[in-house]
Each structure stands twice: as structure tokens, then as C-alpha cells.
Amino acid sequence: MSCKRKETAVIVSQECLLPGIFSMWLEAGEVAKEAVPGQFISMYANDRSKLLPRPISLCEIDKEKGFLRVVYRVTGKGTGTEQFSKMKAGDAMEIMGPLGNGFPLEAGKGKRALLIGGGIGVPPMLELAKQLDADKLLVMGYRDEQFLTKEFGQNGGLYLATEDGSAGTRGNVLDAIREHKLTADVIYACGPSPMLRAIKQYSEEKHIVCYVSMEERMACGVGACLACVCGSKEIDGHSNVHNKRVCKDGPVFLSTEVEI
């Protein structure tokens, strides 16, 4: 019965990290209390012409203060994310969450773990890096300018990859892994589909357990509308077809259970 609900969060601070990349801290006690790394929240624009929530992954969770941090990209002019970027400390925002399953922390406990983030898939790896009790190697890939590198540096050995070669390995995250001959017992990854596809292939060749956090356009965010499905290797227990719900069954999946 009634246990989940939308919550009115209050913006604590907002900062532009790079052109088009913003960091926002929200006061959202109830959601923060429950949240785990790899989960996301639905953020609602105040403009009612934009009905649907924007699913944004959690970058940091401060349970003591009841704060959540999201680092998000403005996707264009007139978009919901652009509206979020113009909001100021003290402003109220409707959110719903925490949603999705999150990264399994037990799977990496005491092991050597490779945490891989690419582009706007970088932020959710930060709270994972903070909470995961493992020998952590962090590999973050960017097109050019980097963000959150200072925070990552405090939570494990950090390796960078940039497409333009401005920092770390020139190329993608797998190029960085190969250059530094990084090995691991378990991989956690979040990033664009081509990156996840390559990491899935890499981990399966090397027989490394690999968890990927998927992205898909969402409507309800709670598993009812079946908009955000991804292909599954086996017939899924809920859908009874080769489909899983990214918002409810994911966004984190074992690489071997999904088609990317």
C-alpha cells in the first residue's frame, strides 16, 4: 500500500562544473535515507508543458545530512535539464525515488574491482567508489574536459582516458585499461551504449564478472509503462519475453543477462 511517494526536495547548491555539466545538491531526507549507489531519481520540471520526469543517477548520497548530489548534462536549449540548471539554492523540486536496483556491493567486497565511467555515466561511479569495500581501480573516460576527477582521486587509483588526449590515455576507457594492463575480479560500468557493449565483450572474453548500468528513455520510472526496456538473453520472469525493464529490474544488470 502507500509507502512510496514523490517528495519535494530543496536545492542546497548548484554549480556549473564545465560548460553544459552541472552539479546539484538536494535536500531530500526520505529518499537519501533509502538510497544506494547506482540508483536514480526522477526529477520533475516545474514547467507543466514538460510532463515526464528526467531520470538522473545519484552521484553522491549523504545520509547524515539527508542530501543527494546529482551531476547532469544539459541536453539542449529549452529542455528540462536546462531548466534544472537555472534553479538556485532554496528552490523546490519534485523528485521521486530512490528508483532502480543499484550496484551490488557484495559482489566486489574484498576483491579487485574496476569501476569504469564514460561521459555522463561517470557521476554514479563516485558514490560506488566511496562505498565499495574493495581494491579499487577507477577508469574514467571523457571526450575532452574532465569533471569529478578530484573526488575520484580520493577514492582509489584513478586512470583517465580522453578522446582528444588532453589527459591520461588518448582514446577510450578500454584503451586506458590496456595501456596500464589493469586487471580485476569484477567490473562495474556506466556510460554510453557503445562503451558498455565493448566492456561487455571485453569482460566476457576475460571471464570477469561485469555489472553494467543501462540507460533508456523512460516515462513512469517505476516499471509500469514498459517504455524503457532492454533486450535480455533469457526470457524475463516478469515480462515473459526477452525484455527487461531498465527502470525497475535495472538500471544495473549482469552483462551476461542483457543484450547491448
Next chain:
Amino acid sequence: MDTRVTIAGVELKNPVMTASGTFGSGQEYGEFVDLNRLGAVVTKGVANVPWAGNPTPRIAETYGGMMNAIGLQNPGIDVFCKRDVPYLKQFDTKIIVNVCGHAPEEYLEVVERLSDEPIDMMEINISCPNVNAGFLAFGQDAGNVEKLTAQIKKVARQPVIMKLTPNVTDITEIAKAAEAGGADALSLINTLTGMKIDVERQSFAVANKTGGVSGPAIRPVAVRMVYQVANAVKVPVIGMGGIGTAADALEFILAGATAVAVGTANFYNPRATIEVAEGIEDYMRRHKVEKLTELVGIVKERGQ
């Protein structure tokens, strides 16, 4: 105050239902709202066998609305009867099962399969514009609608609601055909077929190219059609299309709907159904309305 309404002999505690496809079979939204408070839960469409649905992206936001092309993904009638019907039976609400199919035989198989299930009504989806196998023409052709309705009525043990598509020239013709075929009630409107183009990528916004537009942006079209149909048939009409508040719902009721369904609003306000139900009670108090049924179809011309 009496909020009860009766459709084909089935009494609902209030006129608020969920719109098919927006509420699953209730499990997900059951975490946000007390399903006992709803007049009925209308399930997502179910077919004789599992359907995988369309490729992604399946949805896009539109101004004041959204467009979907889910493609009627569903687990098939066997899993539905085993899992979803027992779940819904735990609640004191009516169960309306939405039925979809590619062909009359497929609909009839599901309808027959439901005959022994403890459900209250079924709603037949002849209007989903997303599957290419000829349904579009089905719900748009009065002759086909009458024939299918009659075939279903012959095997159905529960009352049959036909759900109409708005993508026709004259919806009253289709409504009359469904009534002539023996429909016990009509629900409308399903989504309006639309198209959205992503100009940066120069591609269609959803993989299916076209999708069904829903949400507040389409409400005036839906209210107009409910008004037309309610004045053209004798069977009860269930109104839907962009309902998010009690005032929205009351537009449909005043236009002639006996009951209403909340759809897309669930996505931006998971408690929308309950808020609509409570808001209708408030309205009845303010307007000193004893029975909700007194409001059905009483809209009048300005100045009267």
C-alpha cells in the same frame, strides 16, 4: 454523498479507473496508492501469447503530453491469469481486463480464457495504432467493429467494453457499430496517432516512427468525442484522454461519461487517481450534489 456508478450491471464505488497501459496490473502503483480507493483497475492489454513489443526508443515527450509506441508488450494470458488476476483480487476494486489481438481468433481466445476468471469486465482494444498487422483498419471500419463486437459478445461471460480509436472521421459511426454489435459500454479515447521528429539527429523520435499521443494536450479532443458519442448511443461511456485532475474528470462526466480513466497523469503524479477521486467528492460537496450520476451529461449551453 453517493459516488457510485453502474456500468453494465457492475457497480463501481466511484467513477475513477486507470487507463489501460499506464498502470500495468497495479503492482507498481500499488506502492503509491491504495488500490482499494479506485473504482476499477483497467489492466494493460493482454493477448493470447506473449508479445515482445516495439524496439526502443518507445516514447517521446511532446508539448503538454507524450507519444508512445510500446507495441503492446505483454506476458500473455497464461501468466496474466496466474499472477496478475490473483494480485488484483486482494483489493476491493473492480477488475477490468484490457484485451488485444492481431485477429478475431486471438481476441476470442483471450475472451474465452477469461470466462472462468474472477474479473468484472473486459475492455477490447481495437484501436491501438502501434501494431501494423491491420488493427488500425479494424477499429476504423464500422463493419469490422460491429462484427468483432458480436463475435466477442457471443463467447464473453463478463460485460464487454469496446475501446474506440479517435483516429477516424466520425467516431459516432464506430460507436453506433459497436453498440449494434452488442457492446455493453464504450471507452474513449485511445491515443491520437502522431509523429515527432528529432531535428538534431534528423530522425524519428521513436523507433516505430509514429506513436500514440496522450496527456493534457489532447484533452479537448477527447471531451468533444465523449460528448458526441454519449449523445449518439444508449450504452454508458467511459471517458479518458488527458485527465490529471478532478476538474478534468468532471469535464468528461458533464459531457456524458459515466466513468473516467486516468492514464498518462500516473507517470507524472503517481497519486493522480486518488487525487481525482477526492477532488470529485470535494466538487460534489461544493455543488451540493447528492449522487454523482446526477452530473452525467448535464452540460448546458452558456446563458442557460
